[in-house]
Structure formats: structure tokens, C-alpha cells
Amino acid sequence: MSILQVRDLHTQFFTQDGVVRAVDGVSFDLDQGETLAIVGESGCGKSVTAMSILRLIQAETGRIVSGSIKFEGRELTTLTEEQMRGIRGHDISMIFQEPMTSLNPVLTIGTQIAENVVRHLGVSWQEGLNRAQEMLELVKISDAKRRLDEYPHQLSGGMRQRVMIAMALACRPKLLIADEPTTALDVTIQAQILDLMLELKEKIDAAIVMITHDLGVVAETAQRVVVMYAGRKVEEATVGELFAHPMHPYTRGLMRAIPRLDIDAEAEGRRARLQEIPGMVPVLTQPIPGCAFAPRCPFATEKCTAERPPLVENRPGHIAACWHTDRVLEQAA
């Protein structure tokens, strides 16, 4: 059963340089208990998509222009601010990228976790603190009772991200949005945090939207992937399918840019070299009539710059927006 349905979402920011089409017609579904990864480089609109779901776009700078976001059948885009407040942190929680700055420096850990519990579940402060302690134990923070009275600066980055997770899951949300949850952590801690998130997700049966630019994180955590470029969805498939048969040239570019230890390039007689995607992300204030990736794409033809490619299901359960899927797949084979 689908818990979240995003349909043709357009979120725009109104700046002095013009309208920025940060999210430009994105649609996806998320099933209960599923982990969906949204992948793309900086500025492709993945974080804005997440913020749009929680309606956290600052009204002064931008807004959701059109499209629909249905959560458990409820249309989120038309709810009042008051109703949204009841959903944030209760039914849908969010984990941010920066554990070092995402906790308020002047409030204790216990206060910050208990506050959400008390507000959303209507329990007493003491019960809120008890739940906070339970959650800290759940995220494997040692000596949880003492930690309740500590301040964020007394914790390491990994511990703070654990606290963030505890906070996000304290009200047993049905959907967890994780915006680059491991980007600011070092590699050994990254793996621990990801494992912890997946373990807790099973425990409370939540669905996860994992926003990341790290295909390694995708492979380890997600069942399905949405690849975004310049505010548009360019490809969507299950993880295995996407890594086996990437159909969009952008996805292929991303994959070639990952250092891999298992391919012994030296043995094939050429030097191991990572390939970057040439060019720059397009400026989003100008309307792009064709494929947004065309200027950087080795397969691009005139048709690509003139006409926007539709999302087509070329293989079962695998859709991509590219005019030249055949050539891309052919070259890969």
C-alpha cells in the first residue's frame, strides 16, 4: 500500500534573478515500510523535494506552485499550518545533514527529545523524559539517563546524529525523511548510523525517503531509487535494476564517477581514472525546453535540446527520461 504519493510537484523560489524552478514536475510513490532513495548532485532539487513534503519552504522566498502530495490519502498541500504542525515530527519526521548544528546548543538532549513527545502524544513531561531515555537506549547511546541532562556540545558528531535519530523516531513516525544523514560523518560512523537507521525502521515499521548524493549509501539502504537532475526526475528503478542497467546518461555518469576497488583497471592495460561529468549544472532560472542534461550529455542530438523527453518504461519497473535509451544500453553492452 502506498503511504506517500507525490504527483507532478513544482516548487519554485522567487529571487531577484528570476524564478528558480527547484522542483520541476517530480512524481513518485512510496510504499509502507519501503526505503526510497533520491539521488542527484548538489542543487538538483532533492532537498527541496523533502522540504516540500513537510511544507518547510519559507513563504517569503518560495512555495509549492502546483502538484499534489498525498500522505496516507491526505492531501498535504492544502492543509492549514496548524494541521501541518500536528504531522511534522509526529507522522513524518526529518533528519538533517548537519548533526553538529541541528541540535539547539542551549537545551539539554532530554528536553529536545521530550518536547516533541509531549507535544504530539500529550503525555506528561516526566513520561516524555522516560520516552527520551528509552529512545537514547534504542539508538545505542551508553548511559542514556545521564545523557538526558547533557548539552549537544558534550557529544561527538556520531552521537549527535544518534540523538537526531532518537528525536525523529520518538513519536513513531510512519515516514522518515533523511536528508543526507551521513554526509557530515566520517566513514566508519556512516556505516553504523545507516545500520542503526535500517534496524530501527524495521522495528517501528516506518518508510524512509533517503536523500543522498552517495550511490554507496543507496546500494546499502534503499529498495528503489529516483535519480534527479535539475529539478526533474530522470530515472527511477529498483536498486538492483538501476545498478545493472543504468539507462539515463546522467545516471551512468554518476556511476562512472565512483571510485571502485573491485575493478582492476590496470590489468586491462589502461590507467585507473575516474571520469567526471563534463560541464556544469544548468541555471534553473531559464526555462529548459529540452532535456536538462543535454549540454553535458555525450549522446545528445538536436532533438534532445529541442524537445523534453518523456519518462518511458523501457524495462519492467524501470523508467527513464531519455530519447536515446537504446544507444545508451547498446554502448553499455
Add this chain to the structure above:
Amino acid sequence: MAAVTDAAVPRAPSLLAKTGTAIRRNPTIFFGGAILLILVALAALAPWITGDPLKLTPSQRLRPPSERWWFGTDQYGRDVFARTIHGARVSLVVGLSVAAFASVIGLTLGLLCGYFRKVDAIVMRVMDGIMSIPSILLAIALITLTRPGLGIVLVAIVIPEVPRVVRLTRSVVLSIRSQPYIESAISGGTRGAKLLIRHILPNTMAPLIVQATYVCASAMLVEAGLSFLGAGVPPEIPSWGNIISQGRAFFQIAPWSILIPGAFLTLTVLAVNLLGDGLRDRLDPRLSRRM
């Protein structure tokens, strides 16, 4: 082996050593605080440690400092020591009350301005208006309109100080609002008064406390200036400003009646500023580079 272990364990530092370390780490807080504490103690105990500051001793006019008159006497034969110590009361009361009132009013307005854009547009224009009026002139105008007294002096000094606190608080609130932890609190469902009071307010405290010390120092100087001009506290209440003002005519033959209260004023303002600088470095190290 055992001996090595013993030597490696540091002994708990004695109280004296701890105090020494604290002074060495924050010398400005310590010295500023110590001078202020002594002054507060002197001012509080003034009626018991000095004579009557208003008592005239015509036979003892313009006496230089001596064993009987520690700080000398003025042209009416009044004890400058008693007057100076009593004058400390006015300065400290003015400094502390102005700092307290200006902080509370400024903090409230600043929080509202930083958080609600519509309030901001209106209140900040009013603040700009107040800031464009010279504070001494505003005070003189207010005081000439009413009966002189400590209360009206306080009001007259608080009004021009408020905009400075409002501007500071507002800018701090604006920068805190864009912090990830505020976004994170909003994404957890916090909004409105709770966000403002529980999440933003405590973060404004460090810069506000530092600003309050500067307001305190500046208020003491303004009060002394007003009293010197005769627009401050009435002459029957000795204040450093009016002591200096009255001693002015006899400066060449009795310089002590100006120099001593002047030295006290300088020392007090210096102590408050030292305390403020020390607190700034201690509470918010980032500010010290900016200011």
C-alpha cells in the same frame, strides 16, 4: 611500578590554586567584578561608613584631604568623602536599572522584530527615529517637562538605550532563525511562541548580557553628564555629576572636589567595561573578533 602510577595521578588542586587559575584565565572579569563589588559594598554601607553628605561645616571650607577629611571639603564645608560615596549610589542605581530596563524592553521588542516581519518594519523605523535624536538633548527635554528626580532621569536614559538593544537582539534572532536547529525544531512541529521562547530566546542571552554591561557603563556617563549640566538628579541628592559641577568654580584652589569623584566615575565605568569585555570573551568568543 606503583611509584610511577602514584606520580602520574595528579593531586586535586587546592581552592587557592583553583582561584588562581580562574583569575589567570579571565583576569578582566575578575578585576572588573572585584572593583564593582567593592563599589557596591561601599555604596550600600554609605550611611554607616561616612558622615552626612549634606552637613555644612562653614568653618571647614575648602580643606584639602587630611586625616579628618579624607577627600577634603567643598566650598560649603561639606565632606567630599561622604558625598562621593553617596554619589556612588546614584551612579550604580542608574547604571544597573537602566541596564535592566533597557535589556528587558529591548529584548522583547528585538525578539518580536526578528521573528515577525510586519512588526519589524514598524518598530525598527520607530527605533531609527529615536536613534536620530541626541540622547542628552532628549533627556534635557524630558526633564525640563517634569519635576526633576531619579525616576525621570532613568526614563530619559532608558529611551535612547533601547534601540541599541533592539538592534542587537533583532540581528541575533535573525541569524539564529536560519540555524539548522531551528529548522529542525520546526520540522518536529514546534512553532510560534514556543519556538521563540524556548529555542531562540536562550541563544540571545550571551550577547545580551554583554550588551547590558555596555549599556550600564554608558548610562552612568550620561547620568553624570546630565547632573553636571544641572538636568539630572536634584542637587540635594549627591551624584558624581553634580559634585563635579559644584566644584567646578573652585577647581584651581580645591581640585580634589572634582578629581576624586571624577576618578571614581572613571574607575566604575572602566570596571563595568572590563567586566563586559571579559564576559564577551567568555560567553561568546566569536563576538570578540567582530566588535
